[in-house]
Amino acid sequence: MKWFFKKKNEKKSNNTNPPPRNQEVESEPKQVLKRSLQHNIQTLKEALGKSSDIIYREIRIGKEGTIKACLIYTDGLTDTTSLQDFVMETLMFDFKKEDLQTEITLEHDLISILKEVVITVADIKDITSFEEMMTSLLSGDTIFLIDGYDQGLIISSKHWVERGVSEPEAQTVIRGPREGFTENLRVNTAMIRRKFKDPNLWMESKVVGERTKTNIAVVYIKNIANDKIVKEVLLRLDQINIDGILESGNIEELIQDSQLSPFPTVYNTERPDVVAAALLEGRIAILVDGTPFVLIVPALFFQYFQSAEDYYERSIIGSIIRLLRHLAFAISLLAPALFIAITTFHQSMLPPALLISLAAQREGVPFPAFAEALIMEITFEILREAGIRMPRSIGSAMSIVGAFVIGTAAVEAGIISAMMVIVVSITAISSFVSPSYEMAIAVRMLRFVFMALAASFGLFGITIGLIALVLHLCSLRSFGVPYMSPMAPFNLSDQKDTLIVLPKWKMSTRPRLISQKNNVRQQDSASAKPSPPKK
Amino acid sequence: MKKCIFGLLILSLLLSGCWDRRELNQLAITLAIGIDKVEDEYQVSAQVVVPSVVSTTSTGGGTMVTLYSARGETIYEAFRKMTKDSPRKIYPGHTRMLVVGEELAKEGIAESLDLVSRDSELRPDFYVVVAKENTAVNILNVTTPVENIPANKMFNSLKMSDNAWSGTKSIKLDELIEDLVSEGKEAVLTGVEIAGNQEQGSSKQNTESISPSARIRYDNLAVFKGDQLVGWLTEYETIGFSYITDSVQTSVKAISCPNEGKATIEVIQAKSELKGKIKNGKPVVNIKLNVEGDVGSVECKMNLNELKTIHSLEKIYEKEMQDNIKKTIATLQTNYKSDIFGFGEEIHRSNPKEWNTIKNNWEEQFSNLTTNVDVDLKILGTGTIKNSLLEKIKD
Incomplete structure (x- = not known):
């Protein structure tokens, strides 16, 4: 299959032949500010059109109020209160005082006086180009232009209404921090920074998207993360050439290794503690402005079975729950397929009492087992999808109808056998056990493939499907790291956090293939083991 | 083109599917x-x-x-x-x-x-x-x-x-x-x-x-x-057969008391060993039966507190079981001439050379076969009470 798509891709890229980046931008002459205020405002207005949210506040400053100036800001993105208190008040009221007047000489021009002495705002910058000015203005900063000067000032005044830090909705835990990322990149980086007082935590910024100019931060711990992977991540981010990035999912699609695999190779999370743990293992986090979902690479298969809570519970409990999760994965992938295979091909595998009971339930059911399973699975998928998209207030009505249609009525009408309802239900519940939504979707999709294989070849089909699945999983890589590691290639020391979770004092090394340098977490694991004080 | 054929070949596999689906x-x-x-x-x-x-x-x-x-x-x-x-x-x-x-x-x-x-x-x-x-x-x-x-x-x-x-x-x-x-x-x-x-x-x-x-x-x-x-x-011959062929898991056997009345031995474990040999040119089979059991019920006067009584019960059981087994063997030797116990196999195992000479008229040999039966019972317990209720009522 792979060669098939590869060739197609190559063809496509030959046809379109994308132009090299930045060519478009460079071809336009760079516009710079002129000395005339009127001209500068006019140019801005032409560029921005009739956008009603751009406010031009013309004022006059100086002792006699002779110098014309203009404050330009975007309404809604700017903190107008602090603009009034710290900028307009100083300019229009304090600046008229005598002592400041005298300092204006030829050496100290007005702009630098204003910047250095007058305006009481933390972040302030000079600008000369229109492009830079436009970007700042549209991200919420205030532009200050003075008549007679061919440069202006950017006064930082970003402030907009945003959602506060709240509990993450997708990855809930009983025990563990309740904070989740927000839509604001700065708040998100702060949440990570707050967990590390380490100068080695580096955050590299990037701007992606020609039109959205979305801010992205690549976060890693310098002396743990694998340099090659960091380089690869930065390279892939640089190669993105697109008009807009609205969610980290867009980035994920543009940088992931395998486009056609149902399995995710980039992990995402809403939880700062998960990101922090990943960073400590040597992984790299990609934060995207405007979404609470943070990407983590490299993402391996077994990572999708790890929940933050595994590490906060005692390891024995965590291990059992993780094993349960693997079992649930197998159930949600194979349960309907096994049921179909055994009841239609391998009846002799059933104990006599069970066979008779199943046969009694199927009596009068008009569909073959495969069709029956398909009907139920699709009905369930529709119900699930409706449950997510629907307004919350009608949710209860739907769950009643759903439970009634799926559960009781179909069985009572004799269309579906009771056992099939049980199988589909346990499958559905199992698929919700996965801590990662992406993995659950992948499994849901593959379940139908396995059902078809089971219906046509029985257990042989399932076996062939499993072999193909394992081959596929082993062929995947996430940023150069084998997807199935530490199972394939097998690594004994990394088994401590794969199927089970060993206690913290046993976690003396980092996953070997991910960080590849600075692998030791705690020097002497024997001394790390707690023991009661000796008398 | 190649890909198309490859794809069709894979799809054609599906056509053959389901042929034995029921x-x-x-x-x-x-x-x-x-x-x-x-x-x-x-x-x-x-x-x-x-x-x-x-x-x-x-x-x-x-x-x-x-x-x-x-x-x-x-x-x-x-x-x-x-x-x-x-x-x-x-x-x-x-x-x-x-x-x-x-x-x-x-x-x-x-x-x-x-x-x-x-x-x-x-x-x-x-x-x-x-x-x-x-x-x-x-x-x-x-x-x-x-x-x-x-x-x-x-x-x-x-x-x-x-x-x-x-x-x-x-x-x-x-x-x-x-x-x-x-x-x-x-x-x-x-x-x-x-x-x-x-x-x-x-x-x-x-x-x-x-x-x-x-x-x-x-x-x-x-x-x-x-x-x-x-x-x-008959039923009792079947039990004898089961003991000989080492296929008893648990069983009970009613025996006579030393005086009069009946008692029951509950067999918990029974192990039999068959040993075949040729003695004076004639096949002989030794049956050794080791039984462990409890006193299941006592319907007669008997002082179970004494070890002597237990020993005498063991003796009675051994005797009666021996009779039962011997009777079973005799029935088969005289009435049916059919070696259902596998005595022939035992002889074959112990004396393969001689077996070759006698196997052709094994039917005859079997009916004249000498068997030695040795039964050994160990009574391990008497249940939750020692002496029978009868003992107290009649006093």
């Missing part, structure tokens, strides 16, 4: 098979579950099973002819009982066993029994209470009685075939009979009274010589 409601689940011989033809009957009656939601009455029966020159032919009568194909994968009619058993069962051991759908783990003085079809025609599916009733009660009483012998098809083909060992099968009114046995009403008018019951042990039935062992 839904559960296309099967006639057969739990018991009966084979009889009627006028040079085989009569095969299959006890098939009626799923709609088994299902809890249905309100319909009727019996849990139905019986299909057909005749044919061979058993396979008869099986297939059954579809004339049955709406679904007979699925014998879950067969639990194979009942052989006495007539057929007397003629020989080897031919009939060929199909049931050859067919890939049949598992050789079902029990084989002989319908005593009856036909298999009649046995399969009786409804049973408690276990509503007669085949399950037959299966479970044979298993339980073999386990707890040892008066029957549960023999699976593969064990039977092994006994039939092995040198120096003859086959046995438990007999099954109908107690009560056979005519009323097949209706559902049979199970609706506290005491059904017809019951299926195991009794006696069919002795084979070659593949032919030659006679029956």
Whole structure:
């Protein structure tokens, strides 16, 4: 299959032949500010059109109020209160005082006086180009232009209404921090920074998207993360050439290794503690402005079975729950397929009492087992999808109808056998056990493939499907790291956090293939083991 | 182009799929098979579950099973002819009982066993029994209470009685075939009979009274010589047989008290060892039986607090058991001349050279065989009380 798509891709890229980046931008002459205020405002207005949210506040400053100036800001993105208190008040009221007047000489021009002495705002910058000015203005900063000067000032005044830090909705835990990322990149980086007082935590910024100019931060711990992977991540981010990035999912699609695999190779999370743990293992986090979902690479298969809570519970409990999760994965992938295979091909595998009971339930059911399973699975998928998209207030009505249609009525009408309802239900519940939504979707999709294989070849089909699945999983890589590691290639020391979770004092090394340098977490694991004080 | 052909090849695999697919409601689940011989033809009957009656939601009455029966020159032919009568194909994968009619058993069962051991759908783990003085079809025609599916009733009660009483012998098809083909060992099968009114046995009403008018019951042990039935062992002879062949799991035995009255020994564990040898050119078999048991009940005056009493009980048991075993062996030596114990195998094992000379007239040798029986009982406990209630009442 792979060669098939590869060739197609190559063809496509030959046809379109994308132009090299930045060519478009460079071809336009760079516009710079002129000395005339009127001209500068006019140019801005032409560029921005009739956008009603751009406010031009013309004022006059100086002792006699002779110098014309203009404050330009975007309404809604700017903190107008602090603009009034710290900028307009100083300019229009304090600046008229005598002592400041005298300092204006030829050496100290007005702009630098204003910047250095007058305006009481933390972040302030000079600008000369229109492009830079436009970007700042549209991200919420205030532009200050003075008549007679061919440069202006950017006064930082970003402030907009945003959602506060709240509990993450997708990855809930009983025990563990309740904070989740927000839509604001700065708040998100702060949440990570707050967990590390380490100068080695580096955050590299990037701007992606020609039109959205979305801010992205690549976060890693310098002396743990694998340099090659960091380089690869930065390279892939640089190669993105697109008009807009609205969610980290867009980035994920543009940088992931395998486009056609149902399995995710980039992990995402809403939880700062998960990101922090990943960073400590040597992984790299990609934060995207405007979404609470943070990407983590490299993402391996077994990572999708790890929940933050595994590490906060005692390891024995965590291990059992993780094993349960693997079992649930197998159930949600194979349960309907096994049921179909055994009841239609391998009846002799059933104990006599069970066979008779199943046969009694199927009596009068008009569909073959495969069709029956398909009907139920699709009905369930529709119900699930409706449950997510629907307004919350009608949710209860739907769950009643759903439970009634799926559960009781179909069985009572004799269309579906009771056992099939049980199988589909346990499958559905199992698929919700996965801590990662992406993995659950992948499994849901593959379940139908396995059902078809089971219906046509029985257990042989399932076996062939499993072999193909394992081959596929082993062929995947996430940023150069084998997807199935530490199972394939097998690594004994990394088994401590794969199927089970060993206690913290046993976690003396980092996953070997991910960080590849600075692998030791705690020097002497024997001394790390707690023991009661000796008398 | 190549890709297209490759894709089509993969897709064509799907076309061949499902050829042996059978839904559960296309099967006639057969739990018991009966084979009889009627006028040079085989009569095969299959006890098939009626799923709609088994299902809890249905309100319909009727019996849990139905019986299909057909005749044919061979058993396979008869099986297939059954579809004339049955709406679904007979699925014998879950067969639990194979009942052989006495007539057929007397003629020989080897031919009939060929199909049931050859067919890939049949598992050789079902029990084989002989319908005593009856036909298999009649046995399969009786409804049973408690276990509503007669085949399950037959299966479970044979298993339980073999386990707890040892008066029957549960023999699976593969064990039977092994006994039939092995040198120096003859086959046995438990007999099954109908107690009560056979005519009323097949209706559902049979199970609706506290005491059904017809019951299926195991009794006696069919002795084979070659593949032919030659006679029956009584219940106590069957127990003796079980002890000799080391197939007793638990059992009880009533013995006489030292004075008068009866006591029961509950056998917890029994182990027998057969040793064959040639003494003065004649085969001799030593049977060593080690039994462990408890005093199960005491229905006479006896002071169990004394070790002496326990020892005397052990002695009585050993004596009576020895008699039982000797009587069993004698019956077979004189009446049937059939070595169902596998004494021949023992001689073969211990003296392979001599065996070659005597195996041709083993039947004769067996009937004159000397056996030494040694029984050793260890009483481990007396239950939750020491002396019997009788002791106190009569004082």
